[in-house]
Amino acid sequence: RATKSLSLTATSPINIALVKYWGKVHEQLIIPANSSLSITIDQADLCSKTKVELIPTAEGAEPQLRLVLNGKEDKITSRIRSIIELMRERTQGVRAHDDQGHTLTLDASELRTHSLIITSENNFATASGLASSSSGLSCLAFVLSQLYGVSESFPDEYTKFARLGSGSACRSLYGGFVQWHRGFQAIQELTEDSAKVSDQSLARAVELSQESMEWWYNNLSILICVVNPGDAQTYQKDVPSTDGMKITLETSELMKLRLEADLAQKHIDQLTGYLEERDFPKFAELTMKESNQLHAVCLDTYPPIFYMNETSRQIIKTATKLNGQGNIVAYSIDAGFHVFLFTLKENQVKVHEAMSVLPGIDQIIITRIGREGVKLI
Ligand code: PMV
Known part of the structure; x- marks a missing residue:
C-alpha cells in the first residue's frame, strides 16, 4: 500500500469562437456538426487552474472522489465522471515523483484505491458564465491525462478527452487561433455510432506565417x-x-x-x-x-x-x-x-x-x- 500522495497542477485559457460550433452529430463523443475556429485569450487575464491529487485511502475506508470549485464543494457531473472513468480504463499505472521527490509506482488497480481530489479555481468570476467550461474542462482533462499517464499521443488523444467535458474545451489546447475540425467530409456521413468519425475530429492551431x-x-x-x-x-x-x-x-x-x-x-x-x-x-x-x-x-x-x-x-x-x-x-x-x-x-x-x-x-x-x-x- 502506497502511503504517499501524488499531485499535478495545470492552467488553461478560455477561448472564444469566431466561427461557432453549434450542434453535435454524436452526443456522447461530442462530434460537432460543423468545424469551428476560435481565438485563445491570454491566461494572465482569464484562466482556470486545476490541481488533481491522488491520496492513499486509510485501511478499510472508501476512496473518495471530490471536486472543490472556487473554494466550494461541487458535484461531479456525469461529464466529469466520464473523463475520470476513461483515464482509469486507459491507465497502465503511474510512475511519478511525490512531494518529497520519491519515485512512486502505482498500478491501475492501486490507483482505484486512492481518493481523487480535484481543486479548481478561475482567476475570473465563474458565475459570470464567461466560457468557464472551456478553460475548466480542458484543464481538468489535460491534468488528469498527465496524472494517469495516458497522454502519450498528446495532443490528438487529448483533444478527445477535453471534448468529453465540453466540446469547445478542446480548442483551449493551443494558443493563437485554433480550428476544431469536425472530422468527416460530408453531412451524409453523419452517424451516431461511428467511432471512426471521432478519431478524426481534432483541434489544431491555425497555421499562419510567423x-x-x-x-x-x-x-x-x-x-x-x-x-x-x-x-x-x-x-x-x-x-x-x-x-x-x-x-x-x-x-x-x-x-x-x-x-x-x-x-x-x-x-x-x-x-x-x-x-x-x-x-x-x-x-x-x-x-x-x-x-x-x-x-x-x-x-x-x-x-x-x-x-x-x-x-x-x-x-x-x-x-x-x-x-x-x-x-x-x-x-x-x-x-x-x-x-x-x-x-x-x-x-x-x-x-x-x-x-x-x-x-x-x-x-x-x-x-x-x-x-x-x-x-x-
Ligand atoms: O462547448 P459547449 O458545449 O459549451 O458549446 C459552446 C458553444 C458556443 O460557445 C456557443 C460556440 C463555440 O464554438 O464555442
Missing part, C-alpha cells in the same frame, strides 16, 4: 464586456448549450441550410485568409456575421432560444455606429449575454469609451490573444 501571427499578437486588443444579468438576476444561461444545440438541430430550417452549405467551413477558410492578409476590417465583418448567424439560428429554433439581452444588443448597436466609416471593432457573443469585442490597439480607447457609458455593463476586461494553451505548472 509575421502575420506576430502582427495579430502585437495589434489585436480584446475587450470583454461582462453584462449585468438584469431581471434574470443570475448569470446562469436559460438554455444550456447542449440542450440548445439539440433543439436547434431538430427544429431550425436555417440551421439545416447552414450545415448543408457548410457555411462554417467556408467562413473558416475566408477568415484564415483575412488573418494571413492582416485584414482587420474583413476579419471584423465576418466575425460579426458569424456571431449574428449563431443567434439567428437560435431565434429560428422552435421554441426560440434567446441568449442576448438588451445590453448585448445595445453593445452591438454601438459597435455598428463606431463602424460607420469602416470597421474598427467586431463583436462576438456565445451562448450567453456577455460580449467579446475585437479592435486594433490604436482604437482601443475609442471603443472602450463608447462602451463604458452604456448602462448594464458590470465590467470591461481588457485583454489580448493568448500565446499559450493548456500547460502544467
